[in-house]
Amino acid sequence: MNDKQHTIKAPVTVSGIGLHTGVESNMTFKPAPVNHGYKFQRIDLPEQPIVEADVDNVVDLSRGTTIEKNGARVNTVEHTLAALVGLQIDNVLIELDGPEPPIMDGSSVDFVNALLSVGLEEQNAHRNYFEITKGVSYKDEKRGVEIAALPLDDYRLTVMVDYNSPVLGSQHASLTNINQFEEQIASCRTFVFLHELEALYKQNLIKGGDLDNAIVIVDRVVEDGELTYLADLLGKKKVEVKAEGILNNTKLRYKNEPARHKLLDMLGDLALIGRPIKGQILAARPGHAANIAFARKVKKMIQEASVKAIPTYDPKKPPIMDINQIAAILPHRYPFLLIDKIINLDATSVVGVKNVTMNEPFFTGHFPENPVMPGVIQIEAMAQTGGILVLSTVDNPDDYWSYLLGIDRCRFKRKVLPGDTIIFKCELLAPIKRGIAKMFGQAFVAGQLVMEAEMSAMIVKKDA
Template structure:
């Protein structure tokens, strides 16, 4: 995929899957439908009357406890981050997501199944030009010892560090510059994880009803309980990057900037997006011109000021 695609993209044909919600335990059928330019990623609950359309944008985030939940007019869709991460990682701008339950199915706890769904049907370029949110100055949010920031950069990259003070999940760090090949090879297969003591507590509270060793890494005080072990030695930090990519995609357009996250979760990721959007001096919405986009790749000062990209009319 070109670093700065000129035109928006969608999937070539509908594709479906079925699974269970991680927290609700409810069986869910999900279908991705091609969508036109400027449609964005939109969720629709087909099991409810009225079929309210919920755009995947930060203003529709209604909960960030344990997962990212979107809502509108009383209708909610939970655990959207893995699917959104897959779509962002593959450069998909427009999709209608139909599902007949309250949560996106967890599948194997990673984004890999959603990547396979998209690659199985292929990608189609649309006529509408692609627009970007270019970070113009550093923005940081903190909460205790947790921190998330976005800083100007030539492209979208992520740096992440975690430290759970656990013998199996001590300090881990990972960094990447995003491309569809990089996402598929390095991030998409990393699964969600949790501690056995927390899983047991959540189930007593009526949460994590769909969680199992088939869709999450479970860790006790000294060992990994999954019979097949880990997919990567640092699978934990890779999954945190997966989550962060999904959460930051709620800008509603691809970002040009570097995301740095330290011990963050969905709540702080969302606060970072909100803080950027609250101050127009932090960013500029730009649209690529075919002749200029590739040149913009290597000129950070010009790119950060939007000179090599065409500003969008508000």
């Protein structure tokens, strides 16, 4: 699994008809900045509203997952989102000039091919994984649905479907490594049973459905008269089927293609949680309603866990900036360059690391018999961390100075001692205006808050 966030290198467009609306649309994937996530934009509507791919925006689950915000609706998003998740793309703006992404061949493969044609670009931020640390489950006894997530330092999915059908029988599909998605899951098409087909048409659904973009499973004997009726319904001159099998005798791409498509749907639906997951997902007879109900449970866990989110530091992971890259931006030098690493940096926040050692020059005179890191040095280190954030907002940051203007509501909670590793987190309190930045900073040691303060800083060009 990727450690860093990714977007795409250039815009790319796919075009086609929507499965349920039957409306032609053009869908353009566009690169997006770190922590942008997946967002759809209805460019055909006034003011071109944006709808975030978020489980809280789900409004309809009639044979697909539909999201809506402020009256702007996007139908059947799951195949599009599955392609992005499967390729480990984190940040994309998806422009649509219609109400629904194109169904293409009923799978995600055309989206995958389009995205890969422009290439992926690594971004300067770590992926914000949510790690399943304890089991979480969902059950719908009436429908025989069970979904569970278990702790795992990876992302794996296993799906079982059983429709009491002599054609399908019981099927399983697994994704044991996300890198398998492109070859083993992306091309698996959506499907429908023959007995559901007419009902779906009467519900004003699958207007864009066609034997070229969906598998129709026939699990009973069909008379010639009914085949003629189905041909008229589907706009075909003729349809045929063997005694029991697939309408028009369409050949499956995999023996368990329906189960693999259910796994694809689940990948797309779980993308609406809003963060990549580390865990093992086991699902029996899943569908969109169950997937979304489960996604809501996981998102609730995330919200509860992030109420007092404390940044973590894994020394095994490469930093966003090492000491040499920090020195290329900040003008400070020994003994006043106080930050060792930057481990997260996005448009509104930064996380830095300082390792405190006994040979720091300030320990020589500051309580040498009882070494305690001076509070003013902690503030300076946090200000330098914030300086990286504000300088990252300008082109050629080495052409600018960042000056600390003010400190408010500063509180020291615990002593910082030699051997401690301090994690500094600074977040913008408001957008930077006229070169003035206001930030809230916190310092943590071993998960405990040791200091916090509000700071303001000014960006000044060196030759000004």
